[in-house]
Amino acid sequence: MAENRRGLGRGLSALLGDVAETEAAAAPAEGRTREARGVQEIPIDLIHRNPDQPRRTFGDVELIELTESIREKGVLQPILLRPSPKTDGEYEVVAGERRWRAAQMAGLNAMPAVVRELDDLQVLEIAIVENVQRADLNPIEEGLGFKALMDRFGRTQEAIAQAVGKSRSHIANTLRLLQLPVEVQDHVMHGRLSAGHARAIATAENAAALADRIVEQGLSVREAEALARKGAEKSKASGPRKSSGSGKTTDTMALENDLSEVLGLDVSISDRGGAGELTISYTTLEQLDDLCRRLTRAG
Structure with a gap:
């Protein structure tokens, strides 16, 4: 062989x-x-x-x-x-x-x-590979498995993607679901919402309320995306709003999520009127090496 x-x-x-x-x-x-x-x-x-x-x-x-x-x-x-x-x-x-x-x-x-x-x-x-290949895991279980590989064994998103035969963007998108409110994760865990629905409302300020509405009305992913956009437009029209937990605007949090997805690492942005700091966190030297390779190639 x-x-x-x-x-x-x-x-x-x-x-x-x-x-x-x-x-x-x-x-x-x-x-x-x-x-x-x-x-x-x-x-x-x-x-x-x-x-x-x-x-x-x-x-x-x-x-x-x-x-x-x-x-x-x-x-x-x-x-x-x-x-x-x-x-x-x-x-x-x-x-x-x-x-x-x-x-x-x-x-x-x-x-x-x-x-x-x-x-x-x-x-x-092996447990993750078998379950992923047979589609036995719901998206939240899958994300928790990927997170355990990263937290306990220092695996990068690239390494996990190769192991399970998925794209790195799939790994990143699945991990992002773990940032959703517990109420939304519960809907996904029990099949009331798909991963597509969850991603559509991931950056919304009122994600839990939107999730309940999507489940109650049986909305499609496209309808969920439109609902989230409508809420974001209302938020912009009334001026920047602070997140009750982090003190950041929804635009800042959305940008953090986008950068985290691309880099496969936790990203934090501290903005003070157009100037501030961008922090990229890594937990292993392997992740740092991967980031350096990406930035070098981009350059």
């Missing part, structure tokens, strides 16, 4: 394929059992969820459907585990928590799994 196919962006199926190649390359295809492919039957009561699993919500309907399928046909695809970092002889789910939950509901005593030695960073990246 070519080296350039071994990135995290391939997802769980490729990881399981690596196990098969490594442990069963010499076995005839027709004679390969689950054990030969590195798949074990692990007692369910020895398996525990990953506390850092980015997915926080599991749909009841799809979980019930999967439970019925497992009762009828069993678990067709093994889950990925690692030895528990806390308890010897037990395991932690890396990928496949929904199947593990459904197997418990189906009354199984054991289920097929592949066990790999993985550190915390690998576990988080």
Whole structure:
């Protein structure tokens, strides 16, 4: 297998394929059992969820459907585990928590799994990759996963984009959703608003009120954008307004958001009548190097 196919962006199926190649390359295809492919039957009561699993919500309907399928046909695809970092002889789910939950509901005593030695960073990246590729995460869960990779492991937006197979602008836009009021994030988390709706009102002074109105009236993303523009025009007509929390005008905050999206870093603007300061914050030297490369290329 070519080296350039071994990135995290391939997802769980490729990881399981690596196990098969490594442990069963010499076995005839027709004679390969689950054990030969590195798949074990692990007692369910020895398996525990990953506390850092980015997915926080599991749909009841799809979980019930999967439970019925497992009762009828069993678990067709093994889950990925690692030895528990806390308890010897037990395991932690890396990928496949929904199947593990459904197997418990189906009354199984054991289920097929592949066990790999993985550190915390690998576990988080694999969990995010699998969920993103299968579209299992809502945008807020996705953003929280990306933020954890940056805060805990110093990953840049560029590195995350390569790992999950998304554009850097997608990573930046998803992270911006975490700056929304909690009420708006809750709408997105539960599917009442799309990420497009949330981005449309991201810089609005009354984002929470706009979100409620969008949900109540069932407005489209385009209608939400028009609603946000109308509110911004009214705000301009009545003069610059201060944000109650930061003391900045909405125009200043919008510019901060735009620069943050482009640079992939936190940006703060302090304006005093047309003069002031622009502050770009970084948390790792890797981020600083990336910023220097961008500014050098721009020059």
